[in-house]
Amino acid sequence: MGILGKIREVIEGMAIHGQATSILRIKAQIDNLFMIITLGDMLGIPLLPPYYSLRLLPYMYPNIQTWKMYMLRERDVTDRIA
Amino acid sequence: MGFLDTPAPYVLAGLALYFLTYMTYSKYIDKRIWNADPNRPTPAKLYFDGVEYFPVSKYVLFGYQFKSVAALGPIVGPLTAVLFYGWVPALLWVIFGNMFIGWVQDYSAMMMSIxxxxxxxxxxTYKLLGGRARTILLVYLVFYLIIITAVFEWVIIDVLNRVPGTFVAVLFVLLGGVVFGQMVFRARMSVLTSTIVALLIVLIGYFFVTLVPLARNPPTNFLDNPAYLSQFPAPPGTNPAALTWPGTNTALFWLVVISVLxxxxxxxxxxxxxxxxxxxxxxxxxxxLVLVLLAAIVSPLTGLTIQQKAIGSLFVDPLENPQGGPIWPILFVTIACGAISGWHSxxxxxLTSKQLEYETDALPVGGGAMMTEGAVALSSIAAMMVLATPPAGAAAYVTGATMLTSRMLHVDPVFMSILYGIFITVMGLITSMLFVRVFRLTMAELFEGSILGNKYVATLLILVLAGFLAFVGSWTNLWIFFGGTNQLLAGLALLLVAIFLTSQKRPSAYVFIPGIFMAITTLAALAWETYVYGLYAWLNKPIGVQVAAAKLYGPWVVSISNYISAAFGALLLILGIIMTYYLISGWLKYRKEGAK
Known part of the structure; x- marks a missing residue:
């Protein structure tokens, strides 16, 4: 990467990275809501009859691993400081 | 005029020493102590979730880290220290503090998290020391946030009042921000187009204020009568009508405005x-920022020489001048960010540690950002050096930076004065907004299910408490309190890293020794400041510029503020002692276990 590219990335980090992460968090909350409704049984929260969960499973499959990791991770207020 | 009479050689020496530290000492620590390995998977790769944990380029993270750590701290602290102790002690602490303690803390906290x-x-903290230590840390954080919000509020009030036109220009910046947000998230327009529109709004505001004198309103102390202000004793050589006095209607007006924001x-x-x-x-x-640093380096060409005293008084009697104190420990807490800051840990x-792509990126991101912040502190010292009779408070930075840059660029000082007025206010506002938000999140964690955890109640609580301290308090004393709590947090972070390294059976002296130094220094500073506040509250006397508030509302209002400050100080001191005890005994415990 050239010097201009590095400067561009530094400015991007200063100006927009925090914003991008914050938007990703909000988007993840909406996605999580959908995942909980459809596949809540995986976390011990059965909301939909298993029939519908099974029908939706192929579409949700690619995201299950990261979703479970995100949902079950311990969280602390000091994670939200930056 | 010799080269050595200008700020340039000292700023250049500082930058050269930072560079040398980065190339030698920090690389040694990175390689030998932490054994950073680019092939070891980082949390960003191991726990990838695309939300918080995902690998990001080190350049982006450097920018993000620098933005998150550099605010008003590296600017206001050095100029206050230069005023009290002269520029030599301030310069030495900014350079050597950062070389041996500052970057060490930022980098090591990041590596520990990785x-x-x-x-x-x-x-x-919970994992290494248990639940009680974590709760104490959170309570400590709550008081720290109240104090830092109060300090920044007063700095912003002072600049808004003393640099007329700043508020109008800042309003354009805020408008640009709101328009940008709406364009990107509501109208779904491209970031580039939205940025151009937002920057145009900022530029319109800037040129509107600098070119139209009418826009430089409201004037200084516009809600107070100059004859009425002249009754308060001002520092020698200053005009009482040009100062911001706590407790006045103008101070209240600006306080309400920023509290709403x-x-x-x-x-x-x-x-x-x-x-x-x-x-x-x-x-x-x-x-x-870049302009002021450049202007300091080219000062031999612009003809600006050092006007400030090299070494000031090393001990100040609290009854003669309550806003100073002995050089140890007060200098070491007056300059917080720029030398070392607990907030950085x-x-x-x-977030940064969750997004590092390689372990080896921690040094340029954590250590590099801290050393760049040191450069900001050097620029602040340079801005102060060239002033013969600096105005009190953060306005000194505006005056010094304006003098340096307007001479370099050959432009009317009004252009630069508004730019630096905007700079100080915006930096203060954006970080304080974050502090208020973190305060309400911490309160929600500590008082879950209680009324104190409610987001409106918690926000109002900090605004009322911090607002009261800022309104009647003397800002330099509060600044020392902020420095004390901030630096103690840094000492505690260093000791926590020492425990972590000891638990991993690795050498920890490079963090333990600075951690002990910072803990002792800051506990001494907190004890000193608690004593000063307690003494003045007991004697029913105002501290420094509190004289105006005492005259307006009666000495009891100021005494209440000083009693609250003394109580805060005592509480922070006790919490600090308990945390230091926990950390040292934890370190000894892990050391003993390692020896078995």
Whole structure:
């Protein structure tokens, strides 16, 4: 990467990275809501009859691993400081 | 005029020493102590979730880390220290503090978090020292946030009052932020187009204020009568009507204005107001920072020489001048950010550590950002050096930076004075908004289910408490309190890293010794400041510029403020002692276990 590219990335980090992460968090909350409704049984929260969960499973499959990791991770207020 | 009579050689020497430290000492620590390995998977790769944990380029993270750590701290602290102790002690602490303690803390907290699955300070404290230590850390954080908000509020009030036109220009910055947010998130327009529109709004505001004298309103102390202000004893050589006096109607007006902004920022969704404002406000701030550093380096060409005393008084009697104190420990807490700051350990372990692509990126991101902040502190010292009779408070930075840059660029000083007025105010506003928000999140964690955990109640609580301290308090004393709590947090973070390294059976002296030094120094500073506040509250006397508030509302109002400050100080001192005890005994315990 050239010097201009590095400067561009530094400015991007200063100006927009925090914003991008914050938007990703909000988007993840909406996605999580959908995942909980459809596949809540995986976390011990059965909301939909298993029939519908099974029908939706192929579409949700690619995201299950990261979703479970995100949902079950311990969280602390000091994670939200930056 | 000799080369050595200008700020340039000292700024250059500082930059050269930072570079040397980065190339030698920091690389040694990175390689030998932490054994950073680019092939070891980082939490960003191990726990990838695309939301918080995902690998990001080290250049982006450097920019993010620098933005999160550099605010008013590296600017206001050095100029206050130069005023009290002269520029030589301030310069030495900024250079050597950063070389041996500052970057060490930022980098080590980041590495500790990387090696702890990306956990932040709270969970790491819980894991190493137990639940009680974590709760004490959070309570400590609550008081720290109240004090830092009060300090920044007063700095912003002072600049808004003493640099007329700043508020109008800042309003344009805020408008640019809101427009940017709406364009990107509501209208779904491209970031580039939205940025151009937002920057145009900022530029319109800037040129409107600098070219139209009518826009430079309201004037200084516009709600107070000059004859009425002249009754208060001003520092020698200053005009009472040009100072900001706590307790006056003008101070109250600006306090209410910024409190409304804080409230909105604390309760709205972050991408709607807070983050776009940070984005738009930061772009002119980068230009302002680079310009002042360049102007300091080329000062031999512009003919500006050092006007400040090299060494000031090393001990100040609290009854003669309550806003100073003995050089040890007060200098070491007056300059917090720029030399070392506890806030950085929270930032380093908050988000950055979760997104580092390689372990070896921690040094340029954590250590590099801290050394760059040291450069900001050097620029602040340079701005102060060239002033013969600096105005009190953060306005000194505006005056010094204006003098340096307007001479370099050959432009009317009004242009630069408004730019630096915007710079100080925006940097203060965006970080304070974040502090108020973090306060309400911490209160929600500590008082879950209680009324104190409610977001409106918690936000109002900090605004009322911090607002009261800022309104009647003397800012330099509060600044020392802020420095004391901030530096103690840094000492505690260093000791926590020492425990972590000892638990991993690695050498920890390079963090343990600075940690002990910072803990002792800051506990002494907190004890001193608690004593000063207690003494003045007991004697029913105002501290420094509190004289105006005492005359307006009666000495009891100021005494209440001083009793509250003394109580805060005593509480922080006790919490600090308990945490230091926990950390040292934890370190000894892990050391003993390692020896078995």
């Amino acid at each position: 090696r702890s699955e990306g956990r932040s300070m709270g969970p790491i 804080y409230f909105v920022a604390a309760i709205t969704v972050m991408p709607k107001f807070l983050l776009p404002t940070v984005y738009v406000g930061y772009l002119p701030s980068i230009i302002a 929270l930032v380093s372990s908050g």
